[in-house]
Amino acid sequence: MSRIISQAAIRGAHTYYTQAEQDLQQALATHGPEKELAFPNTAYYLPLILAMTGIEVKNLGDAQKALEMAKSLLRSVPADNLWLPYLGDTLDAGIATLICQEIIEALKYLAGILPEEPWLGFTNDAILRTQGIKLVDGRMPGFAACVGVLPTNEQAVELARAFQERNILVFMASNTKGHSMAEQLAEEGVEMNWDTFLVPYGKDTSAAVHSLNFAARAAMTFGGVKPGDLEAARKILLYNKERVQAFVLALGADFEPEQDSGQLITDEKYATAAGAINFGFPTVSNVAIPQILPRGICTYEHVVSGIPMDRIVNKAVEVRGLKLKITEIPIPVPYGAGFEGERVRKEQMHLQFGGKYSDAFELLRGRPMNEVEDGKIELFGPDIDEIEEGSALPMAVIVEVAGRNFKEDFESVLERRIHHFISCICGVFHMGQRDIPWIRISKDAFQKGFRLRHYGEVLVAKFHEEFSAIVDKIQVKIYTEEAKVAELLKKAKEVYYQRDERIMGMKDEDVDTFYSCILCQSYAPDHVCIVTPQRLGLCGAYTWFDCAASFEMDTHGPNRPVKKGQCSDPVNGIFLGINEYVLQASNGNLEQVSMYSIMVEPQTSCGCFEVIAALIPETNGIMLVDRDFQDITPIGMGFSTMAGEIGGGIQTPGFLGIGKLYITSEKFISAEGGIKRVVWMPQQLKEEIQERLNKRLEEIGEPEFLDKIATEKDATTTEELLEFMEKVGHPALEMEPIV
Ligand code: SF4
Ligand code: ZN
Numbered sequence: 199m200s201r202i203i204s205q206a207a208i209r210g211a212h213t214y215y216t217q218a219e220q221d222l223q224q225a226l227a228t229h230g231p232e233k234e235l236a237f238p239n240t241a242y243y244l245p246l247i248l249a250m251t252g253i254e255v256k257n258l259g260d261a262q263k264a265l266e267m268a269k270s271l272l273r274s275v276p277a278d279n280l281w282l283p284y285l286g287d288t289l290d291a292g293i294a295t296l297i298c299q300e301i302i303e304a305l306k307y308l309a310g311i312l313p314e315e316p317w318l319g320f321t322n323d324a325i326l327r328t329q330g331i332k333l334v335d336g337r338m339p340g341f342a343a344c345v346g347v348l349p350t351n352e353q354a355v356e357l358a359r360a361f362q363e364r365n366i367l368v369f370m371a372s373n374t375k376g377h378s379m380a381e382q383l384a385e386e387g388v389e390m391n392w393d394t395f396l397v398p399y400g401k402d403t404s405a406a407v408h409s410l411n412f413a414a415r416a417a418m419t420f421g422g423v424k425p426g427d428l429e430a431a432r433k434i435l436l437y438n439k440e441r442v443q444a445f446v447l448a449l450g451a452d453f454e455p456e457q458d459s460g461q462l463i464t465d466e467k468y469a470t471a472a473g474a475i476n477f478g479f480p481t482v483s484n485v486a487i488p489q490i491l492p493r494g495i496c497t498y499e500h501v502v503s504g505i506p507m508d509r510i511v512n513k514a515v516e517v518r519g520l521k522l523k524i525t526e527i528p529i530p531v532p533y534g535a536g537f538e539g540e541r542v543r544k545e546q547m548h549l550q551f552g553g554k555y556s557d558a559f560e561l562l563r564g565r566p567m568n569e570v571e572d573g574k575i576e577l578f579g580p581d582i583d584e585i586e587e588g589s590a591l592p593m594a595v596i597v598e599v600a601g602r603n604f605k606e607d608f609e610s611v612l613e614r615r616i617h618h619f620i621s622c623i624c625g626v627f628h629m630g631q632r633d634i635p636w637i638r639i640s641k642d643a644f645q646k647g648f649r650l651r652h653y654g655e656v657l658v659a660k661f662h663e664e665f666s667a668i669v670d671k672i673q674v675k676i677y678t679e680e681a682k683v684a685e686l687l688k689k690a691k692e693v694y695y696q697r698d699e700r701i702m703g704m705k706d707e708d709v710d711t712f713y714s715c716i717l718c719q720s721y722a723p724d725h726v727c728i729v730t731p732q733r734l735g736l737c738g739a740y741t742w743f744d745c746a747a748s749f750e751m752d753t754h755g756p757n758r759p760v761k762k763g764q765c766s767d768p769v770n771g772i773f774l775g776i777n778e779y780v781l782q783a784s785n786g787n788l789e790q791v792s793m794y795s796i797m798v799e800p801q802t803s804c805g806c807f808e809v810i811a812a813l814i815p816e817t818n819g820i821m822l823v824d825r826d827f828q829d830i831t832p833i834g835m836g837f838s839t840m841a842g843e844i845g846g847g848i849q850t851p852g853f854l855g856i857g858k859l860y861i862t863s864e865k866f867i868s869a870e871g872g873i874k875r876v877v878w879m880p881q882q883l884k885e886e887i888q889e890r891l892n893k894r895l896e897e898i899g900e901p902e903f904l905d906k907i908a909t910e911k912d913a914t915t916t917e918e919l920l921e922f923m924e925k926v927g928h929p930a931l932e933m934e935p936i937v
Contacts, residue, residue, distance in 0.1 A: 201276060202488045203468055203501065204288045208275045210469025211291035211298070214404070215268060218298035221305045222261055231259030235304050239322035241839040242415050246300045246407055249414035249434045250293055252426040261301050268297040292472030299407035299470070303400070316384040317400045318391070321412050323419075323838035324825070327845075329392050330416040331806055333367065333442055337535065338395070339520050340443030341367035343409045343474065345467055347377040348484075349451040353507050354382035358396055360511045362536025362624075366520075367395045369412075372403035372470075374450050374462055393539025403466045406446075413438050413477055420722060420805055422846030439478025445518045446474045447510065448483040448503075463487050475500050482514045527659040530647040532624040542627040548644040549582055553629075553636030555590035557683050560635055561690045562597040562613035570600040572671035575654030579678030582639060582650060592683040593637070593676065594690075597657055601670040607747045608668060610697055612661065619660040620653065632694050633687060650676050668751050701741055704731035706793070706865060710762055712776065713745030716783060717756035718804035718847075724787045725804040725847030726780055728760065732865040733793060737806040738857035770795040770869045788849065795869035796820060796854045797936065805845040807855025809883070811867065812840060815937055816916050817923060819877035819930035820870070822861065827880040829910060832919045852937075858883075862890040864897075870936055874903065874929045878919055881909040903929070 225233070234257050235244070242248050244255040247264045255261050271294040273287045303320070306312075313319030321329075332338040342361055348354040357379075361368045370380040370390075380398035383390055390396040399405040417423050417437035423430055438444070448471060450462030462485050471481040486504035505513045527533050552558030585591060599612070613631065620628040625643025629636045639648065654674035661672045677683050706712075708731065715727040715735050727735045731742045740748075745757040763775020771793030780788045790799045796811055803810075809824045814833055823831050823840070830836050835843075844853040854867070866872050873894060884891070884907065895901050906926045913919035923931055 203472075205275050206465045206468035207288045207295075207472040208273060208291045208469075210465035210467070211272055211295045211472075212275070213466060214295050214298035214302070214469060215265075215272060218265055218268070218301045221302055222258065222265060225305055225308060226258050226262070229258060229308075231257060231262065233258045233308070235261055235308055237304055237307060237320040237322075239324065239836070239838065240320070240415075241323055241842040242411075242418065244300045244304055244411070245415045245418075246296050246411040248425045249411075249418060250297065250431045252430065255304075261304070264297055265301060268294040271297075288472050289476050291469060292474070292476050295469040296407050296410055296473040299404035299473075300411060302402075302404045303407060313400055316380050316390050316398050317405070318398055319400060319405070320408055321392075321397075323415070323842065324828070325392055326412060326415050326419060327805060327838060327841055328825070329367075330412065331420060334416055334420045338365050338367050340445070340518060341369055341409065342445060342447055342514060343369045343371070343406060343479070344379050344447045344449060345370075345372040345403065345406055345470065346447075346449035346462075347374040347379050347451050348382060348449055348507065351382045351386050354379050355386050355388060357507070357511065358383055358388060359532055359624075362395050363532050363534035364511070364515070365395070365535035367397065367536075369397050369399060369406075369409040371399040371401075371406035371409070372467065373401050377451070379449060389540060391539075393541070395536035395539075403464070403470055406470050407473075409444075410473060410477060413442050413444065413479075416442055419842060419845060422722060422724075422848070435477055442477075443518055443520050444474075444477070444479045445514050446471055446479055446481040447514060448481050448485065448487070450483070450485040471501065480517050482510060482517055484510055528655055529623065529652040531626075531643045531652075533622055533656070534624075535622055537624040537626075538618070538621040540621075540624070540627065542625065542638040542640045546640045546642065547638045548587055548641045549585060549639055550590050551593040551635070551637040553590075555636075556592040557633075557680070557687055558593040558595075558635050558637065559633040559683075559687050559690050560595045560597075560613065560616050560631060561693060562599065562609050562616070563693075564604045564606055564609060565598045565600050567600045567602075567671065570598050570671040570673050572673065573658055574673040575651050575658065575676075576674070577650050577654075577676050577678070578682065579676075581678075582644060582648075587641070591678045592680050593678055594683045594686045595653070595657075596675045596677075596686070597661070598673050598675070599661065599669045599671065601668045603668045603751075605668075605747070605750065607743060608751065611744050611747045611751075612665060612669075615660070615664070616657065619656055623648075623652075623656060626653075633690060650678070665751070701731065701743055704742070706730045706732050706771075709742075711759045712762060712773075712793075713740075713742055713749065713757050714760050714779060714783060715740055715745060715757050718806065719756075722802075722804040722845065722847035724784045725802050726783045726788070726791075727804075728776055728780070728791065728793065728801060729757075730793060730865070732863045733860050734857045736801070736803060736808070736855040736857050736860075738808040738859065741859075767792070770798045771865070772799070784847070787847075791849070792869065794865050794867060796867045797851050797870060800849060800851060800854050802847045802849050803844050803853070803855030804847055805841065807841070808858045809856050809861065810837065810840050810844065811854040811856055813852035813936065814877060814916060814919070817877045817919055817928075817930060818933060818936050819875045819923075819928070820867070820936075821878035822876060822883065823880060824858070824883045826882060827910075830914070832878055832913055832916050834915075858887060859890075861887060862894040864894075871930075871933050873898070874900070874933065875936070876907050877923060877928060877930055878908045878913065881911055884909055900929075 271290040399408040417434040421437040483503040625640040627638040734741045748757045760779045761775040762773040844850045
């Protein structure tokens with residue numbers, strides 16, 4: 199253990215304590231201890247403090263208590279001649295540092311000091327749910343907390359791109375002598391936000407705590423660890439060590455080399471790194487700071503330094519033990535999940551397809567072996583260098599696959615992957631599927647030589663990579679002539695229609711087997727989805743057919759058939775075969791689960807539900823709220839707060855996580871009377887599902903019911919909601935008591 203590092207980290211912790219103490223005293227003098235202290239839109243108070251101490255900081259007085267905890271963790275700086283066999287004091291100093299940093303950052307919000315471009319500040323719970331989940335389920339292999347600055351802007355861009363290509367999330371904070379990596383990227387016009395995997399927290403080193411309070415919340419949300427005591431804190435740290443693959447890059451560059459270069463990595467940064475080591479996150483640096491090599495808390499080394507810039511990404515990946523699979527795709531632009539959420543704005547666009555600008559569709563079909571020539575990519579019609587910049591072209595993308603084990607049922611599962619594969623191209627934006635895609639290609643990608651052939655190359659490479667078990671050969675045909683596209687579109691629509699008819703026409707009673715999905719157990723270890731023909735998985739991504747196809751593709755995969763067995767309660771939908779399976783798959787935590795009830799033994803929720811259905815006892819009905827709704831619902835909670843309460847794989851009567859399609863199913867909470875129980879939903883959700891909803895209401899002979907469902911325009915509180923319901927004569931008021 200390096201004494202120099204311990205000294206620096208403990209000194210740094212003392213510095214932070216002094217600053218937090220000063221800032222807090224000042225705030226207390228102005229506002230008093232009752233003054234509310236909070237980050238925006240989180241149910242986790244000051245999350246790092248909650249996770250490490252169990253203290254729910256609601257006001258300045260609570261912050262004082264947390265600060266006292268920090269103080270108790272601080273030892274004096276060890277003398278030069280003291281031999282330190284253990285990391286203990288340094289690690290404690292690290293936790294103390296994080297507590298102080300979180301108070302400092304929260305006080306900024308209280309003082310009205312909000313993050314300015316390019317900085318984003320605290321990550322709210324809504325983003326945590328959509329993005330954090332990718333970290334724990336493996337879609338993102340890890341995150342890199344980059345602290346400081348790089349020698350040149352080019353190196354900063356290179357580093358960012360290298361991580362993006364590896365799907366590694368980049369958190370940025372701090373600066374080196376006033377310069378920072380995020381500012382370097384901003385100067386180079388790099389888009390930074392959650393969608394591009396580049397997240398700039400703040401210019402102060404204390405803003406680095408946001409990456410750790412994000413990690414701590416991931417453990418509480420997805421790992422279902424309830425904060426409270428030391429044991430919980432230990433579990434949260436362990437969860438991170440095992441599941442959240444992260445590391446700190448301490449970056450330094452000397453712009454004024456005549457000054458003392460020893461200050462490139464400051465005491466404050468050492469203290470922050472000590473905090474991260476508690477989470478099992480090692481530090482890698484390009485500066486020759488002292489190293490901590492023996493293994494202990496981290497999976498591998500704790501601090502590795504003096505790594506040249508061109509080797510640092512590989513070194514970091516190696517130290518953290520990340521397993522990365524990178525496929526080389528022969529295209530002239532970078533490729534990786536880091537580019538998945540990237541948008542191409544109108545001004546940056548070379549041309550577009552589909553959307554409301556032209557006809558476009560995507561279709562994947564299985565073909566006999568002899569009709570597919572592997573790797574063949576054909577373009578019929580003009581390429582993107584043959585048309586005027588800024589215009590729109592029609593496009594048909596037809597992917598034909600052949601494989602000894604391929605079946606028609608797999609087509610739609612594979613076809614849905616096109617969106618993901620194409621969005622990962624740097625400079626290509628992709629939205630939608632089937633006959634509603636919208637694609638934009640950026641000027642930048644065009645100038646680098648990207649053409650439609652490359653569009654095909656990506657599909658060929660990715661389908662081979664991910665579906666090698668069922669697909670042997672792939673060929674792609676791209677059409678861009680208007681008349682031809684229109685002609686092919688007609689045929690494609692027939693295929694889509696037939697596929698829909700199949701699942702729509704099926705009833706739960708028609709099958710003796712449902713399917714399970716345990717994909718989300720990677721972060722919610724006890725959660726099981728039971729998918730039936732009339733109830734898809736709560737994430738909205740898995741229908742009964744998809745699960746069946748997925749099981750056939752990989753019998754050891756996340757989906758398997760479960761025999762319904764004897765039905766012990768037809769109203770609630772309780773089946774003995776399902777119960778038996780669920781008991782074992784939930785690690786003994788769930789004894790009984792119903793298919794059609796929100797009140798009686800409802801299905802559990804992991805975290806990725808599209809919609810939450812929640813009981814409003816006063817109204818004798820339930821409300822629906824989706825992820826996109828940002829405001830508070832009539833029950834006084836927002837989506838993310840509720841999600842925090844019901845996620846993690848537990849059964850919560852009165853609450854249900856569901857997929858959007860289930861709302862218009864005949865089996866939608868049929869035990870409680872179905873769709874007529876719905877008293878409130880956000881306007882936008884209502885519009886989104888309107889077509890199907892109308893159809894369903896026609897079926898039950900209540901077409902006028904649509905207007906009886908209130909939205910935020912009609913009611914924002916339960917009182918207003920009740921008033922509205924009485925005014926329109928909502929049927930729930932007359933229905934049997936739900937509780
Ligand atoms: Fe599977 Fe359910 Fe997770 Fe969707 S939410 S991936 S259906 S376990
Ligand atoms: Zn899930």
